[in-house]
Amino acid sequence: MVGSRKSGSMENNENEGWRGFRIDQITNKVKISVPRLLPNIFTVNAGSNDCVQNFEIDTAGERISEMLEYLWTTSSGSTVILSTLLPNLDGKIESRVLRINEKFREMANVKAAEGRKIIFEDMHSSDGPKISDLADGTHPNDVGYAKMAMIWRGGIYEAVHKGFVQRHCDYAGPEIIAS
Helix, strand or coil, X not given: CCCCEECCCCCCCEECXXXXXCHHHHHXXXXXXXXXXXXXXXXXCCCHHHHHCCCCHHHHXXXXXXXXXXXXXXXCCCEEEEECCCCXXXXXXXHHHHHHHHHXXXXXXXXXHCCCCEEEECCCCCCCCCHHHECCCCCECHHXXXXXXXXXXXXXXXXXXXXXXXXXXXXXXCCCCCC
């Protein structure tokens, strides 16, 4: 894992997670870190704070698409695993979450049809975090993060099986073998 931030208690805890940031703000952060780190896999869960702030909901699909294009262009050969947003306790925010999730789903289908290395994972599903797995009604607690991790794992394995994942040029460890 790579990133400009560290969180969690695991040994390899680098990431580029920015709690409280909207898609546009996350995009600004990745423009700083991605050229330096050149990841080969991106797990992207962004847009919850757009929903909370009611920020440009109708353009969320275009904004995430622009971010993903930047990732693919800057870190060539990379794979994106994009997820839906988590459920939200607040009914008004949840209606925005559902709108953005549909935009993300449609955009991911278009990108896949264009030949982009993209896997779409549904965090707003029976396997994903439930309302009871949220620490504050929006962000996951430890149980929610564990459920997200299993979904991310499935997406990474799917990407490996599809032949999307390329070894990073600086990686000297063992090959990833999906079972």
